Amino acid sequence: MTEYQSLDDAALVDRARNNADAFAALYHRYLTPLYRYLYHRVGNEKDAEDLVAQVFIEVLEGLETYRERGRFASWLFTIARHRMIDLYRQRTPEPLDDHSNDAIDLDDALEIGESQEYLNILLAKLDEDQMELLRLRFAAGLKFSEIALILGQRKGAVKMRLYRTLEWLRVMWENTYEK
Amino acid sequence: MKNKPPVLPEELNSALDSHFSGKNPSFKFASNLEKRLRSKLIEKELNNMSEKSEPRRFNRLAWGAGLLLVVLLVGFVFTSPTIVSAMKRLFGYIPGIGLVEQDSQLRMLAKPVSQTRDGITITITEVVLSADKTVVSFTYENLSADISSQPEDINTCPFKSELRLPNGETLLPNSAFGGTKADAKFANRIEYEAIPVDVNDAVFVIPCVQDNDQGMLPVDWEFPLRFVAGQQDEKVVPVLDVTPSVEQKSDNAEQNPLRVEQIIETQEGYILIGVFDGQKLPVNDTIVGFTDWPAITDADGKTVDYTVAYDVLSDFDFHQLETGDLPWAFEIPGKQYAWPLTIIFSSVNVERTDLKTSFEFDVGPQPQQGQEWVIGKDIQLGEYTLNLASIQFTGEGYKFTFKNHQDVSRVNVEIEGHRAMAGGGGGGGGGQGGFEVVLGYNDAFPTGKLTVAISNPVVHLVGPWQLQWQPDSP
Numbered sequence: 001m002t003e004y005q006s007l008d009d010a011a012l013v014d015r016a017r018n019n020a021d022a023f024a025a026l027y028h029r030y031l032t033p034l035y036r037y038l039y040h041r042v043g044n045e046k047d048a049e050d051l052v053a054q055v056f057i058e059v060l061e062g063l064e065t066y067r068e069r070g071r072f073a074s075w076l077f078t079i080a081r082h083r084m085i086d087l088y089r090q091r092t093p094e095p096l097d098d099h100s101n102d103a104i105d106l107d108d109a110l111e112i113g114e115s116q117e118y119l120n121i122l123l124a125k126l127d128e129d130q131m132e133l134l135r136l137r138f139a140a141g142l143k144f145s146e147i148a149l150i151l152g153q154r155k156g157a158v159k160m161r162l163y164r165t166l167e168w169l170r171v172m173w174e175n176t177y178e179k
Numbered sequence: 180m181k182n183k184p185p186v187l188p189e190e191l192n193s194a195l196d197s198h199f200s201g202k203n204p205s206f207k208f209a210s211n212l213e214k215r216l217r218s219k220l221i222e223k224e225l226n227n228m229s230e231k232s233e234p235r236r237f238n239r240l241a242w243g244a245g246l247l248l249v250v251l252l253v254g255f256v257f258t259s260p261t262i263v264s265a266m267k268r269l270f271g272y273i274p275g276i277g278l279v280e281q282d283s284q285l286r287m288l289a290k291p292v293s294q295t296r297d298g299i300t301i302t303i304t305e306v307v308l309s310a311d312k313t314v315v316s317f318t319y320e321n322l323s324a325d326i327s328s329q330p331e332d333i334n335t336c337p338f339k340s341e342l343r344l345p346n347g348e349t350l351l352p353n354s355a356f357g358g359t360k361a362d363a364k365f366a367n368r369i370e371y372e373a374i375p376v377d378v379n380d381a382v383f384v385i386p387c388v389q390d391n392d393q394g395m396l397p398v399d400w401e402f403p404l405r406f407v408a409g410q411q412d413e414k415v416v417p418v419l420d421v422t423p424s425v426e427q428k429s430d431n432a433e434q435n436p437l438r439v440e441q442i443i444e445t446q447e448g449y450i451l452i453g454v455f456d457g458q459k460l461p462v463n464d465t466i467v468g469f470t471d472w473p474a475i476t477d478a479d480g481k482t483v484d485y486t487v488a489y490d491v492l493s494d495f496d497f498h499q500l501e502t503g504d505l506p507w508a509f510e511i512p513g514k515q516y517a518w519p520l521t522i523i524f525s526s527v528n529v530e531r532t533d534l535k536t537s538f539e540f541d542v543g544p545q546p547q548q549g550q551e552w553v554i555g556k557d558i559q560l561g562e563y564t565l566n567l568a569s570i571q572f573t574g575e576g577y578k579f580t581f582k583n584h585q586d587v588s589r590v591n592v593e594i595e596g597h598r599a600m601a602g603g604g605g606g607g608g609g610g611q612g613g614f615e616v617v618l619g620y621n622d623a624f625p626t627g628k629l630t631v632a633i634s635n636p637v638v639h640l641v642g643p644w645q646l647q648w649q650p651d652s653p
């Protein structure tokens with residue numbers, strides 16, 4: 001499988017339509033980013049694993065009619081978002097972090113003194129669009145152009161919104177946590 | 180800080196990294212899923228081989244006729260005012276269905292058909308038959324979350340809904356997508372090839388509930404469908420052709436590859452449909468894709484947030500395949516803007532079909548798997564210089580590793596006299612790491628002195644290209 005690992009997505013998708021090793025290489029390339037993204041959406045391992053399986057099966061079924069234009073990652077994560085939304089609508093999701101801590105004062109986090117805990121509190125203050133950008137960028141590791149295709153927005157707009165979100169995190173972090 | 184990443188404190192960076200990257204799939208899960216996928220791929224291949232043995236003459240004819248129609252229309256639309264006028268009534272848009280031939284004999288499902296078994300209800304809500312496609316919409320109700328979330332070892336139902344015609348012919352899906360609607364019903368939209376105009380009955384078959392355990396839920400769902408002449412014309416939104424002299428403005432319209440071809444005015448806003456005409460590019464540049472979607476601004480320079488109209492765009496693939504035009508379709512929300520809007524594409528990827536070079540390389544009579552030759556040689560392809568870093572024998576063929584050239588994202592590589600099973604195109608990125616091309620061979624791989632041909636680099640062609648558009652009555 002080594003030779004497939006070095007191929008770009010377009011070439012790999014081309015071969016993966018009828019070659020199990022190539023498909024496996026594609027699977028391994030995106031398994032961890034997809035899992036991390038879905039885990040951060042659904043908040044537990046079981047649902048994340050179920051969704052990952054559903055997404056890859058759908059990809060396998062749809063690969064024949066998929067037309068490669070350098071957008072495989074966007075296609076994959078669009079399927080993932082649809083599957084995840086289906087799951088969300090069927091049940092009340094268990095949040096990854098205790099987002100009920102909106103009520104917790106930032107000072108409480110400072111008392112806790114844990115950077116991760118404080119980050120969780122800051123993240124809980126972001127709206128869903130901002131969180132989705134962070135997930136797609138940091139958990140899924142997608143490029144701005146890929147995120148733009150998934151969200152149906154311009155790359156520049158995606159980049160600007162993400163940078164604004166990071167800037168907000170930076171300001172909040174420096175003004176409270178680091179003091 | 181416009182478009183510049185903020186510099187984050189190290190501890191925040193680390194916390195972000197730990198938060199979003201700290202969770203990995205278990206080895207057991209990854210391994211089991213890979214086995215499951217491999218087995219599905221083999222099953223799929225077997226099914227394909229079986230299907231290929233059954234000729235489907237009607238489908239191919241219908242497909243060919245559809246393509247021919249598109250080619251003729253595209254060829255004439257901007258040369259004959261009469262055709263332009265005729266086109267104004269030709270296509271219609273049905274939200275959720277896509278483009279249909281508005282004035283042709285659209286047929287619809289006579290009435291929704293529904294069945295309930297073991298508490299699960301499947302309803303065929305809508306079928307639209309046009310001259311070039313058949314679209315079936317149906318919903319699942321009462322699929323519980325527990326049923327649809329599957330353990331790893333179940334016999335999962337594949338996606339296989341089909342249409343059976345009275346003559347015994349079976350139509351398989353060309354494309355499909357689904358999702359849960361606001362009313363919690365799971366809705367599917369499946370597109371098939373056209374059904375002949377004299378066929379007014381079919382059976383929609385769902386062998387098993389997609390993606391669920393075949394042993395748990397009822398199987399072999401069959402829905403008799405009856406089609407009648409379209410009585411839902413009010414649903415069809417007209418697709419209007421744009422007359423370039425009025426709506427399209429550009430600095431140099433004749434050379435401008437961008438044009439808005441059609442407009443759909445919906446209740447919510449506008450859908451703009453257009454093409455990037457690859458034939459307006461230099462003669463040896465074959466357009467292969469956009470590098471990015473465009474920026475759209477209003478007359479005040481304010482950014483217009485739009486979405487890509489994928490249901491429309493999918494219907495324009497034929498245009499791209501047959502004419503070299505690259506289609507685009509954007510949904511503009513709302514109708515209150517400072518008109519006109521300006522659409523700006525910054526760059527496209529093109530394949531340079533005029534560039535080719537070759538060199539000889541001797542791999543000896545018996546190359547060993549994994550054997551690598553460090554080349555480090557500059558290769559000139561027109562104005563582009565590529566550095567071939569190495570060649571490696573993979574056991575089934577050869578891998579060519581090129582060092583980064585920021586303007587080239589891939590090239591074609593062939594060993595002359597030997598046809599590679601995967602065509603020889605490849606590589607990608609053009610980023611920091613360069614790119615690689617792998618050639619594999621079904622039978623004997625080439626050995627000894629090879630003539631390696633490198634051609635058709637895909638390069639970044641920078642614009643910008645822009646045009647303006649406004650509705651007839653803003």
